[in-house]
Amino acid sequence: MSLYELSRACYDLRDEAKRQQFRTNPGAHAACYELTPREREMLLNLDWRGLAETGVSIYVLTKLGAASNVEFLELEGAMRGMSKQQFVDFLKRQAEQNKHFALGVE
């Protein structure tokens, strides 16, 4: 129901004490915000794609990722439905294809 509340639940994880609480008792952290059951589920299941599609900014999802010890490349891979390794391989292939656009590289 509230993108603001969902975003706030991620944004507040900039605070170390809140990160600790989230790690030990994620449900208690979620309970501090007015979330619908679906929002709560996405937050606690770390449903990166679902959260992003709901409109939660990647810039607060990275805070949820850090609090959950999820690597950025894993989080980003999930956006495409890829594992971290699949995503890294995709990025390597892309870099190879784009190589000739580089400029001033020493």
Next chain:
Amino acid sequence: MARIVAGLACSHAPSIAHAYDHGMTNDAGWQPLFRAFEKSQHWLEELKPDVLVVIYNDHVDQYFYDAWPTFSIGMAEQYDIPDEGMGARAFPPVPGHKKLAEHIAANMVAEGFDITASHRMSLDHGFLSPMPLLDDGWKIPVVPLTINVVLPPLPSPKRCWQMGEAVGRAIRSFPGDARVIVFGTGGLSHTLTGTQCGRVAAEWDRKFMDLIESSPQELNGYTMADFARLGGEHSVEVVQWMAMRAALPPNARVERKFYYPFGMMGYGIMAFRVPD
């Protein structure tokens, strides 16, 4: 009066901060980027600047959805290092140039640019990923300015250009003989969500760099939606490059150009020199 002696545009990214903090700057993948920053730092040092004016964007660290300024300026004696989720990075506070900040803010408002003043401000990776690579040890005081590229409604690219022009005029009317360098950080292409996540649009990035160099005002005809389509949703940060470019006098010339499509980003650096 103060003089703008140079302008520098560059990418910012958590990946740059991560590689720096984890001693990866000489790794094969990262070395070209950090080498380019190192050379840029030497180039900047030789210009002996007194103040660095840095136009960048926040990423939901300093500002939140309660209120998000379209344009803001830091007015503090010094700036905080934020905790973006993994603890604050190990840097001392960044020294500010309060007098120039006050002058820029007053002049912008006087000419109709109602900028928000932040009297306490933390500088997130939009500032803090590239700036230690360009002024190691915080030798030069800064004036931070932000443009909203995160929370709609976003300003138009044309408005960001006009903001940069206003910043440039304000700097040039600052009493004294300060030597000023203007920075714009952000971009180039990257997409952080959706089915195109990770896409680097290298061909567009190079075209954007050509336009910034030779006919920057052509970019005023683009919309934020155009930039999002061409370079990815999160590449709209390139308006920071436009604002920097607009702050420079017309005789500014490119002296350094670097582009490196790697990982999830098109990393770019462009340095403009203003002839004496």
